[in-house]
Amino acid sequence: MPDLTQRLTELEAEMARQRDHLEIRQLIASYGPMVDTALDLPRASRVAELWTEDGVYDIGAVGSKSGRAEIAHAYEARHFRQAREGICHVMGPPFVQLNGDHATALNYSCVFRPDGENRFYAWRVAANKWELSRVEGRWLVKRRTNRLMNGDSEALAMLGVVDAMVETGDRSPD
Amino acid sequence: MPDLTQRLTELEAEMARQRDHLEIRQLIASYGPMVDTALDLPRASRVAELWTEDGVYDIGAVGSKSGRAEIAHAYEARHFRQAREGICHVMGPPFVQLNGDHATALNYSCVFRPDGENRFYAWRVAANKWELSRVEGRWLVKRRTNRLMNGDSEALAMLGVVDAMVETGDRSPD
Amino acid sequence: MPDLTQRLTELEAEMARQRDHLEIRQLIASYGPMVDTALDLPRASRVAELWTEDGVYDIGAVGSKSGRAEIAHAYEARHFRQAREGICHVMGPPFVQLNGDHATALNYSCVFRPDGENRFYAWRVAANKWELSRVEGRWLVKRRTNRLMNGDSEALAMLGVVDAMVETGDRSPD
Secondary structure, three states, rough: OHHHHHHHHHHHHHHEEEEEEEHHHHHHHHHHHHHHHHOHHHHHHHHHOOOEEEEEEEHHHEEEEEEHHHHHHHHHOOOOHHHHHHHHHHHHHHOEEOOOOOEEEEEEEEEEEEEEOOOOEEEEEEEEEEEEEEOOOOOEEEEEEEEEEEOOOOHHHHHHHHHHHHHHHHHHHO | OOOHHHHHHHHHHOOOOOOHHHHHHHHHHHHHHHHHHHOOOOHHHHHHHOOEEEEEEEEHHHHHHEEHHHHHHOOOOOHHHHHHHHHHHHHHHHHHEEEEEEEEEEEEEEEEEEOOOOEEEEEEEEEEEEEEEEEEEEEEEEEEEEEEEOOOOOHHHHHHHHHHHHHHHHHHOO | HHHHHHHHHHHHHHHHHHHHHHHHHHHHHHHHHHHHHHOHHHHHHHHHEEEEEEEEEHHHHHHHHEEEHHHHHHHOOHHHHHHHOOOEEEEEOOEEEOOOOOEEEEEEEEEEEEOOOEEEEEEEEEHHHHHHHEEEEEEEEEEEEEEEEOOOHHHHHOOOHHHHHHHHOOOOOO
């Protein structure tokens, strides 16, 4: 039955591709609820576990944090207080390009905070580039770069790779 | 051909899992356009059909509504008027955990309203927990809990389940 | 092996359906990063290539643009300047209905712009109806209609088709 086997093998490959897209979307969708309930260091450490052991979170003017411990501590300075007041990291839908055990995703994040009664304001509207790796079967963040969308030329240069990503589409594993 | 049969059976299970994720995303994505065009009770009743017959919509300070009729009437007090002025329920991407014929999704909702010319403001930025059930093959809302992200401790407690959801991942049907 | 062949054929059809949903979501997710980095006509022309050759972008009061050249030029009047100041087209999750080589998607778009230091405002919150076609294997925009959510009756009428879309669900290719 070579024909059935061939069709089955192609289906398995396409299914695995769609599963990777789904899991990467899940990873990015989990960030908001995790970070916005991180009121203390133990919970911030859970957020940091979305990164690889040697992962990097490059937050522009806020600095670049390397490794899970540094990423967890990055939330200490002001985030724990903000989370008690209410803060809401809403993600835009990611555009994702797979490349075997690696992937790149681009999306926007809008961070809302309360603005008096019955009103919220967008504090940070930023572009994100997520460089992801599959580690022991699980997608993790290798490097996340975040830049405010306030005319910052780095934000525009970072997002501009979208053209090439759209043209190439997903790449097969080598 | 036990090997092909086994591979096919595994593919069918994974395909069904991905279909459930897709349909739940579709359900949540339909809410905004449905509710924002609900100018009267007949259309609000269509929105309420996204819930199970005995479904609950717990809207915090606005109250908790049980059953489709009560949910439809919940929109009468102010929503019909707001919909005529323009109101926009924008959903954030959901994080979803399947558990057989049940599922839980967490996401944010941002409700925008006009704020003079060429400007809109975020009126309600809220966390949502969607408890979903498959009824006669269709995913419906069994209970939706909505809490403003203004430091409300209930919102933070509700969202905090995300850690356990991320750790467990989808569960298989029993 | 008629049974295995039948199961395989059904899997292939469902897989293709889910792939179409994924690719349409990717197309819509690519729009924000592409348009917000379009500082000049060559890059605006790349954005316009998301449309079919004879595609239409109907932007309400801004006018209706036909064909890729007109769509690219539509960004000249004010968008290039805004993109240098920072502008951010954040998409809401689309509700999608497939119909063979055609598809319809409804979603919201929120366009944020800087509002002084550490604050952004929602300039345009709009409903979008995307009428899509598969051309040589690639999903493209045949017509996109965009209407502000400020009580505009055209926006409400356009979005109101969601009820019928939810009821019908995806249609099979003829």
